[in-house]
Amino acid sequence: MSREPRRGERPSQHDTGRAEPSADAGRVAGHDAGALALIRASPGHVATALAGIREPIVVILLLIAFFTSISGKPLDGLLMLLAGVSLAWDAGHRARHPGPAGNGAAGVVPAGASPASTGSASTGSATGGTGMGGTGMGGAAAVAGAAPEPGQMPAAERWHRPLLALAWVLGGASYVVVVGSFSRYSWPATAAVVGLGAAVVISGWQGPRRARPAPGPLLAGTVPRRGLALWGVVLVAGGLWELGSLLQQPTLTASSYAHPTISTLTDPVLSVWSGRSVVLAGWLLLGWFLVER
Amino acid sequence: MNSHDVTVAGYLVVLSAGIILQLLATRTRARIPSLGAVLAWAMNTRTRRVGMLVAWAWIGLHFFAR
Numbered sequence: 001m002s003r004e005p006r007r008g009e010r011p012s013q014h015d016t017g018r019a020e021p022s023a024d025a026g027r028v029a030g031h032d033a034g035a036l037a038l039i040r041a042s043p044g045h046v047a048t049a050l051a052g053i054r055e056p057i058v059v060i061l062l063l064i065a066f067f068t069s070i071s072g073k074p075l076d077g078l079l080m081l082l083a084g085v086s087l088a089w090d091a092g093h094r095a096r097h098p099g100p101a102g103n104g105a106a107g108v109v110p111a112g113a114s115p116a117s118t119g120s121a122s123t124g125s126a127t128g129g130t131g132m133g134g135t136g137m138g139g140a141a142a143v144a145g146a147a148p149e150p151g152q153m154p155a156a157e158r159w160h161r162p163l164l165a166l167a168w169v170l171g172g173a174s175y176v177v178v179v180g181s182f183s184r185y186s187w188p189a190t191a192a193v194v195g196l197g198a199a200v201v202i203s204g205w206q207g208p209r210r211a212r213p214a215p216g217p218l219l220a221g222t223v224p225r226r227g228l229a230l231w232g233v234v235l236v237a238g239g240l241w242e243l244g245s246l247l248q249q250p251t252l253t254a255s256s257y258a259h260p261t262i263s264t265l266t267d268p269v270l271s272v273w274s275g276r277s278v279v280l281a282g283w284l285l286l287g288w289f290l291v292e293r
Numbered sequence: 294m295n296s297h298d299v300t301v302a303g304y305l306v307v308l309s310a311g312i313i314l315q316l317l318a319t320r321t322r323a324r325i326p327s328l329g330a331v332l333a334w335a336m337n338t339r340t341r342r343v344g345m346l347v348a349w350a351w352i353g354l355h356f357f358a359r
Contacts, residue, residue, distance in 0.1 A: 057344030064351055076354045083347040091340040179357070190358040197350030204346040207339065227325035228334070230314055238307040245300055258296040262304065263355065270356060283353050289329075290349055293336045 051095045052088030061087065071246070072253035079194070083201065090205075172284050180277030184270055200287055208293075 052058055061084035069077030175192070182189035246252065248259035255264040269275035294302075311328070318327040326334070336342040 052340070055340050055344070057341045061344055061347055064348070068351070068355070073355065073359075075359060076351065079354065080347070080351055083350075087340060087343055087347070090343075184357055185359040187359065190354075193350075193353040193357045197353055201343060201346045201350055204343050205339070208342070224324050227318075227323075228331065230325060231311075231328070231331050234307060234310045234314060237310075238304070241300075241303045241307060259300050260297065265301070265304070266356065276357070279356065280353075283349075283356075286352075287346075287349050290332065290336070290345055293329075293333050293342070 045089060048092040048096060049085055049088045051092030052090065053092075054095075055088070055091045058084055058088045058091065067243075067246075070252055075190070172281070176277045176280040176284065180273050180280050182276075184276065196287075200291060204291065 053062075061080055065077045065080035065084055068080055175196070179189060179192040182192070242261055245256070245259045245261045249256040249261070255261070255267075257264075266279070270279060314325055315328050317323040318325045318330075332345070336345050
């Protein structure tokens with residue numbers, strides 16, 4: 001699957017450090033050259049943030065902020081706006097001030113190679129990999145934190161791993177039980193969720209937790225776009241269905257039995273302690289899954 | 294079948310479609326990526342990775358925070 005350049009792709013190239021084929025690069029250059037030159041010529045943080053808005057994920061976050069705010073959750077909306085603008089500024093900053101070419105693919109090790117054998121954060125660029133940290137943030141740390149093969153681990157580390165895993169499980173279980181005991185929308189629940197969410201986002205900003213394998217079939221281009229598009233259709237259909245229900249409510253802040261949103265449908269589950277704990281556990285597992293990507 | 298049922302049925306259709314895609318991806322040789330592979334693809338740059346984590350945090354905020 002060849003990734004065609006789109007608007008907003010250029011910052012990603014700085015992220016990945018991957019050299020696009022010259023024809024693609026030419027199309028990107030032709031498509032974006034004027035806008036990019038204008039943005040680069042513009043002074044100040046506003047222009048930097050504007051450059052980052054070309055990233056689709058930033059647009060999605062800003063849309064979430066907007067719809068959350070008008071749906072009666074101003075704190076959510078403000079936090080999303082803050083995150084979206086920060087991300088836009090970060091992406092724009094890296095687009096305007098690209099780092100050294102070797103930094104782009106930090107945190108990626110080629111498939112089948114042990115991290116110990118690769119040794120440096122520059123390995124990913126040699127593989128044409130898709131790493132994090134366009135400015136090199138987190139890449140070296142990610143490789144340093146890469147897990148060696150079990151047989152190569154020192155005895156002490158073999159003990160530490162299960163203990164650490166047990167600590168994470170116990171911590172997570174305590175979290176879902178304690179936070180699940182709080183009423184929804186209470187300040188204790190808000191503080192617990194905002195605190196964990198912020199910690200995860202900030203840690204994610206540093207780069208992946210450990211070295212990532214080189215691109216699999218999906219990233220390497222052997223999976224057709226159609227498969228990816230099918231997932232896109234499902235996700236967009238779900239989003240539009242939810243949006244349609246939201247807009248058919250009496251008001252944006254009043255739920256409707258006739259046109260329930262997902263939030264309305266989950267209200268009965270989240271009204272009891274056990275339901276909140278189960279949903280929190282699912283949220284934690286999803287977060288762990290994403291952090292491990 | 295009233296509006297409530299239709300709305301719920303719509304969600305179930307979307308959910309079923311996702312489950313079918315995941316099963317096709319993992320249980321057959323269909324050239325469809327699994328959801329995990331799609332997420333890995335979606336997070337292969339720092340901007341998109343952080344964006345996905347922010348979206349995850351928003352889910353928790355939406356359901357639990359004031």
